[in-house]
Amino acid sequence: MSIEAFYIILTGALVAASSALLGSFLVLRRMAMLGDAISHAVLPGIVVAFLLSGQRESTALLIGAAASGLLATFLIELLHRKARLQEDASIGISFTWLFAIGVLLISTYTGQVDLDQECVLYGEIAYVPLDQVSLGTIWSGPRPLLVSAILFALTLIYLLISFKGLKLLSFNEDHARSLGIRTQVWHFSFMAMVSLVTVLAFEIVGAILIVALLVVPAATAFLWTRSLIPMIVLAVIFGVLSSFGGYYLAVGINGSIAGAMVTVAGLFMLLSVVLMRVLKRS
Amino acid sequence: MSVVNQGYKGAVLEVHNLSSSYNRKPVLWDIDFRLEAAQLVGIVGPNGSGKTTLLRNIMGLMEADSGYVRLFGKNLNEVREKVSYVPQRESVDWQFPVSVREVVEMGRYRPKNLMKRLGAQDHDLVDQALEKVGMLEYAQRQIGQLSGGQQQRVFLARALAQNADLYLMDEPFVGVDAATEDAILKVLSDLRDQGKTVVIVHHDLQTAYQYFDSMVLLNTRLVAYGPRDKVFTRDYLQEAYGGRLTVLSKLSQVIASSEFPVREKGFKEKSGLGDAAD
Ligand SMILES: Nc1ncnc2c1ncn2[C@@H]1O[C@H](COP(=O)(O)OP(=O)(O)OP(=O)(O)O)[C@@H](O)[C@H]1O
Numbered sequence: 362m363s364i365e366a367f368y369i370i371l372t373g374a375l376v377a378a379s380s381a382l383l384g385s386f387l388v389l390r391r392m393a394m395l396g397d398a399i400s401h402a403v404l405p406g407i408v409v410a411f412l413l414s415g416q417r418e419s420t421a422l423l424i425g426a427a428a429s430g431l432l433a434t435f436l437i438e439l440l441h442r443k444a445r446l447q448e449d450a451s452i453g454i455s456f457t458w459l460f461a462i463g464v465l466l467i468s469t470y471t472g473q474v475d476l477d478q479e480c481v482l483y484g485e486i487a488y489v490p491l492d493q494v495s496l497g498t499i500w501s502g503p504r505p506l507l508v509s510a511i512l513f514a515l516t517l518i519y520l521l522i523s524f525k526g527l528k529l530l531s532f533n534e535d536h537a538r539s540l541g542i543r544t545q546v547w548h549f550s551f552m553a554m555v556s557l558v559t560v561l562a563f564e565i566v567g568a569i570l571i572v573a574l575l576v577v578p579a580a581t582a583f584l585w586t587r588s589l590i591p592m593i594v595l596a597v598i599f600g601v602l603s604s605f606g607g608y609y610l611a612v613g614i615n616g617s618i619a620g621a622m623v624t625v626a627g628l629f630m631l632l633s634v635v636l637m638r639v640l641k642r643s
Numbered sequence: 644m645s646v647v648n649q650g651y652k653g654a655v656l657e658v659h660n661l662s663s664s665y666n667r668k669p670v671l672w673d674i675d676f677r678l679e680a681a682q683l684v685g686i687v688g689p690n691g692s693g694k695t696t697l698l699r700n701i702m703g704l705m706e707a708d709s710g711y712v713r714l715f716g717k718n719l720n721e722v723r724e725k726v727s728y729v730p731q732r733e734s735v736d737w738q739f740p741v742s743v744r745e746v747v748e749m750g751r752y753r754p755k756n757l758m759k760r761l762g763a764q765d766h767d768l769v770d771q772a773l774e775k776v777g778m779l780e781y782a783q784r785q786i787g788q789l790s791g792g793q794q795q796r797v798f799l800a801r802a803l804a805q806n807a808d809l810y811l812m813d814e815p816f817v818g819v820d821a822a823t824e825d826a827i828l829k830v831l832s833d834l835r836d837q838g839k840t841v842v843i844v845h846h847d848l849q850t851a852y853q854y855f856d857s858m859v860l861l862n863t864r865l866v867a868y869g870p871r872d873k874v875f876t877r878d879y880l881q882e883a884y885g886g887r888l889t890v891l892s893k894l895s896q897v898i899a900s901s902e903f904p905v906r907e908k909g910f911k912e913k914s915g916l917g918d919a920a921d
Pocket residue numbers: 665666670688689690691692693694695696697846
């Protein structure tokens with residue numbers, strides 16, 4: 362394996378693993394489409410952060426995206442709880458509206474915004490090795506790899522801290538609230554993490570395919586086990602394997618790596634469904 | 644049998660002029676009642692009469708339009724540890740990947756211990772709760788592999804693990820067979836005998852009279868509340884259930900049988916035996 366291949370696979374694996382960790386709870390909370398919503402809703406945040414900072418590679422983008430992801434979460438809650446709109450309608454309205462604002466901003470500031478739409482939609486994981494960064498003499502390597510590693514660490518720490526809170530909230534929100542637990546804190550912190558993962562993926566696998574990384578490995582894992590921790594571990598494994606498989610599939614047929622990753626994740630899902638049926642019969 | 648004094652003399656639950664609505668459609672209208680400690684209380688009324696809404700209002704899960712609730716003479720937030728809420732069984736996804744024990748452990752979760760591991764005392768309470776509802780041997784089972792009656796027992800065990808003084812349960816007898824119904828009732832009667840108060844939403848008139856010491860009869864408005872003999876009259880029931888023919892004909896059966904003391908005595912003896920065994 363060349364060092365470039367190693368960098369690409371590792372970056373993909375870290376993003377996929379972070380997505381799988383959070384995606385497990387999205388799937389269990391029946392909020393898979395909220396991942397989709399947030400992946401669109403982060404656009405205006407990214408554009409605004411870009412306009413303000415003038416850079417494509419900055420923490421400002423992450424903050425902007427996380428902020429508009431949270432704004433979307435907040436809007437959805439507002440429409441659903443206060444205006445008493447159905448939840449799916451609230452989601453549909455919030456994210457398309459924010460996405461529209463993003464599109465509007467991009468089209469208004471075309472001269473200044475150098476945001477490649479192809480890149481937003483499909484990511485550019487293949488260019489990971491080209492974007493080098495060095496931290497003094499300690500470490501030097503691809504910047505996306507470093508960012509993904511930090512993100513994975515953050516996600517893991519977040520999940521360790523909030524595991525019980527998320528479990529309680531996901532299983533029975535009314536019961537959690539009756540215990541005096543502030544479920545909104547867990548809900549919003551969780552959505553902030555989903556926003557963060559989503560925006561990172563924005564430059565690696567693209568805004569659309571991240572939804573697949575959030576949902577597919579977790580849903581596949583759910584087919585195999587009915588215990589929470591094994592499910593999360595399995596989801597991470599499926600995510601990491603998709604990164605490996607996707608890279609070699611893409612190289613084999615000379616196609617998009619991000620597309621291949623998601624294709625492989627989908628194949629795992631299909632294979633699992635078929636295997637389950639066969640196992641049940643025998 | 645000794646009644647453990649819970650250290651509180653006034654009403655355990657007071658609901659004051661409570662009104663509540665969904666989409667501006669009133670669901671509860673000016674509800675006002677108070678319940679004393681150490682009783683089994685039934686909240687009874689037809690479908691859609693606001694029983695679930697009443698419990699959700701008491702637990703602060705939805706905002707009332709007007710009125711307020713006092714628990715042990717205080718605001719809910721000051722006495723949360725003493726109150727346990729059991730939602731309707733349908734309110735959770737039973738395919739959720741957790742085991743029976745994990746669900747019952749959730750009864751020990753508190754805002755303060757949410758980032759820590761449960762202690763030895765918590766695990767003891769969980770074991771005791773599982774034991775009481777006869778689910779100890781199923782502790783490691785995934786909840787998706789339980790029958791409806793077993794699911795109800797798990798919910799009951801989660802509430803027992805909370806070790807509260809007031810229990811609010813939404814339809815704990817739905818989907819259980821006669822044996823499980825007896826077992827659950829036995830656990831609830833024991834709680835009552837320990838001086839705890841158990842409020843149960845129940846929709847079966849036939850058994851309501853047997854089970855409860857007091858009743859709250861509801862149909863958007865409060866029809867009546869108090870000792871069961873005061874509430875369970877033809878007039879009040881007719882008022883709550885309206886002119887629905889099938890219900891009315893059932894009612895006369897129920898009232899007839901409730902004037903027939905053998906059933907009631909049968910139940911008392913049953914719970915009496917249970918106490919002796921303790
Ligand atoms: N989420 C909701 N949105 C709108 N209306 C609701 C909602 N939940 C309940 N309602 C309405 O409020 C009224 C009271 O409902 P509630 O669930 O409190 O009744 P209930 O007495 O518990 O009935 P059941 O015996 O069927 O459980 C009903 O007319 C119902 O249609």
